[in-house]
Amino acid sequence: MRARICNYILRWVENNICSGNGINELVLSTGYSRKTIELWFHKTYKMSLYSYLLRRRMTFAATLLKLTTISVTDVAYILHYSSHQNFCRAFKNYTSRTPTEYRKEEEWDFSIMQWTLTFSNEKETSYTLDKINEKYFSGDDIIVTDSLHQGGGQKLSSNIREIVESLWSENKSDVIVLFDMKDKLVRSLINIDSYNESNVYIKLKVGVLKEYYTEGDMIIPQGDYLNYVFSGSWDDYLTYSRPLYVKMMSKINAKLKNAPVYVRFLYKEKKLNNKSDHVECEFYSPINKVK
Template sequence: MGLIQQLVAIIEGNLNSSLQVKELAERSGYSERWLYSLFLEETGMSVAQYIRRRKLTLAALLLRHTSIPVTDISLMYDFSSLQTFSRSFRQQFTVSPLQYRNAKAWDMQYAQPVLYRLAKDTEFKLMEIAEGNNLPALQNKKCIRLGMDFIHTTKEGRLVYNRNLFQSMISIYEPTYTMSDFMISGEMVPAEYTDSEIIYTFTEIRKSTQPEKLLPDGLYTSQKFKGTYEQIFEFQIYDAMGSLCNNKCILKKGPMYTLFHRTENEDIMNAQFLIPCLKT
């Protein structure tokens, strides 16, 4: 990991606390002034700005995908009051937390992606499907309790996303171990009796099948990645979501689609992420 990513790893693991730039400098072994100048030069924002933007971005994810009350979310990220949180949220996302939670689409240009990438070069493009298929019925459901520490931790030099969510996602893949080529359609939505639930379905496909034959009409972002199930999950969380932010995509509410094609190495998959978006 480079220095910026090392700093980001410390930040990400402390987003539920009032981590000060002085403390970050002490933990990294550099002076506060030098750290401020380096971070600003490399990222275009101060350390304090990045920390606040990341807190609000994770809060936005919880608003979008969970039923956790707004007050609890504000406390999770160490805001002094609900009013302070709501004011800061509106400043970054241009709408209130409640409006964001009830929206049908989200402008990703206002979110702050993690300054952490796994893949140096990946294909990102927009794809419009004019005569698509019907929306697949989402037949399966998995309940998720995220807990009160919706932050990233570090393990062996790598960032690790929320452990409960990671384990739930990996367990979903189990029925696909005997499949060669398939598509997973699904989304993470607020739940009544737990924080969230993933609703999803599998569609076994032929290797030569094109996405246009599988997906509903509309505009999609397309990104490709090759790796194990665990690596594909990491890519989805960091690189794929980061690309949505960097390309100022308007994310459409509803399921996303992932096409999997197994390689000669049965543990390695070619994955294509297709995420519904609105035209800007």
């Protein structure tokens, strides 16, 4: 019973990050007392329910601030704060910076981010912190649409799958998908009254990595990188790759540099020929060295 209720709570939180509903509304929907569900949640996840709900909302706020040009007032409205001032006060209490200060920082501080515990039963993913030499990327830009709300990411991941499988068939080699933090998301089709129905355009780069520079190549700077491997079905990738990235970055209190994040999708000829649903890819995220 406790496990079922805790799973319900996690789903409720994801569905209510932008609703303005609080724990009182959650309690009414469960039929249990507030004390009971808070106790069960804390015993299961070693975190208070209030803290988890706040952290998930602030994580979404931070994502909007770093990846879009939406005004701070609109972010406050999306998250159902009663005023711009109340949101700024809550954000500063949580992060020690105002929303504007956080947005303007050159790096993206993931130490404040809370990944969704919906996937807490997934197998633990190992990681390494590697020093990588300068590399050179050659490829093409593509524009795809995606949603930044809590259930987002699947449309983007589906587009990536189509592109990667096409290039695997054509080139018989690994495929690099790269997102440069300098390419801010383009605000588009955003309806702040119904943000879950809103989309943004995302610019990705798809191609190959090279050891030697030729004119027109993009330079991937040397430095410290968080490296981990995702291995599973494409369906798992569609639903889990975004939460996993937030989990891995926040786990080590990383600060994402203003430099390209890239993913190497490993070419497996046998699996491609057998139309396997399996995918394996390596994530490389440029970070300030973790102390």
